[in-house]
Amino acid sequence: MNEKIYNIPLFKVHMPESVLKPLNEVLMSGFIGQGPKVEEFEKKIGDFIGNPNVLTVNSGTSAIQLAYRLAGVGIGDEVITTPMTNIATNVPIIAAGGKIKWADIDSETGSLSPDSVKKKISKKTKAIMAMQWGGYPPNMDEIHEIAQDFGIKVIEDAAQGFGAEYKNRKTGSYSDFTIFSFQAIKHITTGDGGALICRNREDYDRGKLLRWFGIDRDEKGRKDFRCEKDIKEWGYKFHMNDICATIGINQMKYIEGILRKTRANAKRFDNELEGVELLNYANDRKSAYWLYTIKVPDLDLFFSKMKEKGITVSQVHARNDKHTMFNEFQEKLPGVDKFVDGMVCIPVGWWLSDDDLNHIIRSINELS
Ligand SMILES: Cc1ncc(COP(=O)(O)O)c(C=O)c1O
Known part of the structure; x- marks a missing residue:
């Protein structure tokens, strides 16, 4: 097949x-x-x-x-x-x-x-x-x-x-x-x-x-x-x-439905992803989960595997302090350095079917 x-x-x-x-x-x-x-x-x-x-x-x-x-x-x-x-x-x-x-x-x-x-x-x-x-x-x-x-x-x-x-x-x-x-x-x-x-x-x-x-x-x-x-x-x-x-x-x-579905998708990732680092969210607040962010051990390998599996992933934003226009404002930012190292966002939104979710989870877990 x-x-x-x-x-x-x-x-x-x-x-x-x-x-x-x-x-x-x-x-x-x-x-x-x-x-x-x-x-x-x-x-x-x-x-x-x-x-x-x-x-x-x-x-x-x-x-x-x-x-x-x-x-x-x-x-x-x-x-x-x-x-x-x-x-x-x-x-x-x-x-x-x-x-x-x-x-x-x-x-x-x-x-x-x-x-x-x-x-x-x-x-x-x-x-x-x-x-x-x-x-x-x-x-x-x-x-x-x-x-x-x-x-x-x-x-x-x-x-x-x-x-x-x-x-x-x-x-x-x-x-x-x-x-x-x-x-x-x-x-x-x-x-x-x-x-x-x-x-x-x-x-x-x-x-x-x-x-x-x-x-x-x-x-x-x-x-x-x-x-x-x-x-x-x-x-x-x-x-x-x-x-x-x-x-x-x-x-x-539609907003309540969008949030409900997105949060349910995020929960599945929280519970089922293996071999990746999840963000450590406090339980006194609820993310809107426009992004679901994980940390992976090998970003290049992760990107090529997800591409092969038909799953779009991205870091979404580049750290702003590296842009020439912000040259005059430089600071040591160890937390940012650590966050961007291996950070990547995976699809989490309302459009994911159960089959899509299973495919994303299976594809990521195969790498572990
Ligand atoms: C964090 C953040 N701030 C500001 C904006 C700017 O919003 P807009 O594109 O509606 O101007 C965006 C997104 O697009 C964003 O993600």
Whole structure:
């Protein structure tokens, strides 16, 4: 009998057909800009995470840029951050005229090490960027404690962590600022898009103005459609539109199912993989498992074996500190060195059938 040929992707666009009817309606409605669909999507996100202060934007990167601005990061200010992430976490620091202070990570989880963060605090520190590797929250109690002691803001880059939980609270409900991404291959997608979640209402109100040039779109008593009120502070053109929001509203119907299936897949890997090192996740939090990361003894062998078996694997992100654009910010980061050595991500998402899961587990275990 011929062996079955597999082609298992690491990521897949989640786009149910049920989006087509509402999308068609909004496309033909005569109004496709930022309108009622954006508000409806924000309400759904707010209900899901347990925080109404939701500002949707046109990408996760825009949400990060807005968060740094609201956190007060300006020229010469420092942000403590991880290099083990998408460059979108860190490029906006440079765009704001800020300086990067790399903190080390916990090599057993890939997440920011609070001990390292503490050592990097200076008078110029304005914010701590707590990125969620694959959707796994770092130790937020310790990070918040440090931030409180030094009077600085905490931003969580949860682009990969929509649906993650920390001590039974959904990510988005416990930090000064949290950002999500809804780009093509995230748990839910709006094509491109993102959201900035603010802990307090004042930041939300200011963020709402800054995501649209600083113009108050809610201004009462306008003579016509023009926003005429004085603009006090310049902002960006970062808002979401009703087309993306319509896709997002529809996607929200599926998020619980996506998380349930993804976590069940991860559990099977936890229980059944052999000959590889698993990450050491704390049981007071729930990863959203956008990534399932393992450490393997021989990366080249692993890559060639997975290719032969039709399973796409990847390290997903290159450590940011090695890019020329970040040359001036160099630090010793033994946790990062250890984490990247043999680290690889395997498919874990909602699209895996039982047969795919069995094939992945069998193929990895054959190497042990
Ligand atoms: C950790 C992280 N931060 C930020 C982003 C940027 O999000 P976007 O692509 O929506 O701008 C991404 C992903 O794409 C990401 O994975």
